[in-house]
Amino acid sequence: MSQSPFTLQSFKYSDDRLEILNQLLLPHTIEYVEINSVEEAHDAIKSMKIRGAPAIASLAALYIALYLKRSLNTAPAPKFLASTESLAADITPILDYLYTARPTAVNLGAAMRRLHQALAASVAAAEDVQSATRRLIKEAEDVSNEDVGRNKEMARLGGEWLIEQVKQRGGGGKELNVLTVCNTGSLATSGYGTALGLITYLHETGHLDKAYYTQTAPYHQGSRLTALELQTLQIPSVMICDTMSSISAVGADRVAKNGDTANKIGTYNAAVLAARHNIPFIVVAPVSTVDLDVPDGSRIPIEHRPPVEACIIRGALYPGTEDDKAQAVVMFTPKGLTGIYNPSFDVTPAELITAIVTEKGVAVKKEGEQQFDLSGIV
Numbered sequence: 111m112s113q114s115p116f117t118l119q120s121f122k123y124s125d126d127r128l129e130i131l132n133q134l135l136l137p138h139t140i141e142y143v144e145i146n147s148v149e150e151a152h153d154a155i156k157s158m159k160i161r162g163a164p165a166i167a168s169l170a171a172l173y174i175a176l177y178l179k180r181s182l183n184t185a186p187a188p189k190f191l192a193s194t195e196s197l198a199a200d201i202t203p204i205l206d207y208l209y210t211a212r213p214t215a216v217n218l219g220a221a222m223r224r225l226h227q228a229l230a231a232s233v234a235a236a237e238d239v240q241s242a243t244r245r246l247i248k249e250a251e252d253v254s255n256e257d258v259g260r261n262k263e264m265a266r267l268g269g270e271w272l273i274e275q276v277k278q279r280g281g282g283g284k285e286l287n288v289l290t291v292c293n294t295g296s297l298a299t300s301g302y303g304t305a306l307g308l309i310t311y312l313h314e315t316g317h318l319d320k321a322y323y324t325q326t327a328p329y330h331q332g333s334r335l336t337a338l339e340l341q342t343l344q345i346p347s348v349m350i351c352d353t354m355s356s357i358s359a360v361g362a363d364r365v366a367k368n369g370d371t372a373n374k375i376g377t378y379n380a381a382v383l384a385a386r387h388n389i390p391f392i393v394v395a396p397v398s399t400v401d402l403d404v405p406d407g408s409r410i411p412i413e414h415r416p417p418v419e420a421c422i423i424r425g426a427l428y429p430g431t432e433d434d435k436a437q438a439v440v441m442f443t444p445k446g447l448t449g450i451y452n453p454s455f456d457v458t459p460a461e462l463i464t465a466i467v468t469e470k471g472v473a474v475k476k477e478g479e480q481q482f483d484l485s486g487i488v
């Protein structure tokens with residue numbers, strides 16, 4: 111298995127520093143921005159300087175870890191470190207505020223809930239405030255640290271499943287062409303990626319012919335971000351407009367209990383095309399993306415992005431020249447245009463999904479059924 115050469119990192123975190131790669135400036139400018147306050151963390155997520163369901167959960171959690179580490183190192187100690195109760199009183203509104211940054215990607219909510227639970231456990235156990243703070247720091251760092259390992263596991267499980275499927279359909283299981291939507295690689299996660307992780311795995315194990323990816327209008331996560339990731343990883347790839355089909359592997363922002371899946375707008379179209387052509391359509395997402403409290407897709411909240419984001423293209427004026435740091439934001443619609451509908455996600459019904467892969471396994475529907483039983487993979 112060959113290793114991919116170099117990956118882009120959506121953030122850098124060390125004991126006293128948290129930086130994010132500003133994805134608004136990609137693909138032409140690599141610029142890391144420091145995050146030093148909860149407002150900056152919230153804004154980075156809301157403005158999509160950092161995006162992708164697992165990445166925003168990691169960033170929010172790591173901001174909490176950074177805040178607590180800095181507080182522990184401050185002399186005199188901040189007042190909220192007087193007791194575990196005052197720690198909880200300080201942190202709770204921060205978690206709630208971060209959770210409001212983006213509504214559809216459930217990973218953010220799951221991460222904040224996990225930290226709430228860690229705090230509640232410390233209070234219930236009457237832990238001293240130092241131990242409670244350290245427990246919370248570890249929990250927050252784990253949110254991010256666990257991501258890469260489970261992404262690799264999903265990639266292996268999903269990749270092997272796919273190779274087997276293609277063999278059963280009479281193919282050799284080699285030289286697969288896999289389409290992906292949006293950006294699901296290291297930029298969207300703590301590393302390796304979900305659906306792009308699966309594609310990377312197929313490439314590393316010699317089973318991939320080409321990765322196809324949609325431009326992903328209107329925000330162009332495909333042409334700006336996935337293009338850069340695939341180029342960096344040296345994976346043979348082809349960019350297409352948002353309207354063609356092949357074996358598809360997509361990530362998810364929220365998977366409902368029955369398997370209905372919210373993901374980047376345009377995912378549903380790809381699923382319909384795949385179904386029409388009897389091509390496997392696979393969702394690759396960690397357990398933290400599965401929301402068992404939501405019975406089906408009709409109950410998933412769908413984020414609407416500012417209309418202006420559907421009217422602009424970001425780029426550099428003259429990439430490859432000295433001017434390539436001159437970021438351009440070009441408006442391609444009439445000035446003052448109103449009546450713009452810009453939901454960020456759509457919901458693909460379980461019926462159109464062939465398999466859902468988490469780090470715990472691969473789920474398929476029972477013969478004749480339209481919905482998934484996800485109990486074995488969450």
Ligand SMILES: CSC[C@@H](O)[C@@H](O)C(=O)COP(=O)(O)O
Nearest residue numbers: 161162163292294298361362374
């Ligand atoms: C990491 S993969 C899952 C999803 O988060 C991804 O496919 C996606 O839809 C990202 O949307 P974005 O609006 O760019 O955050």
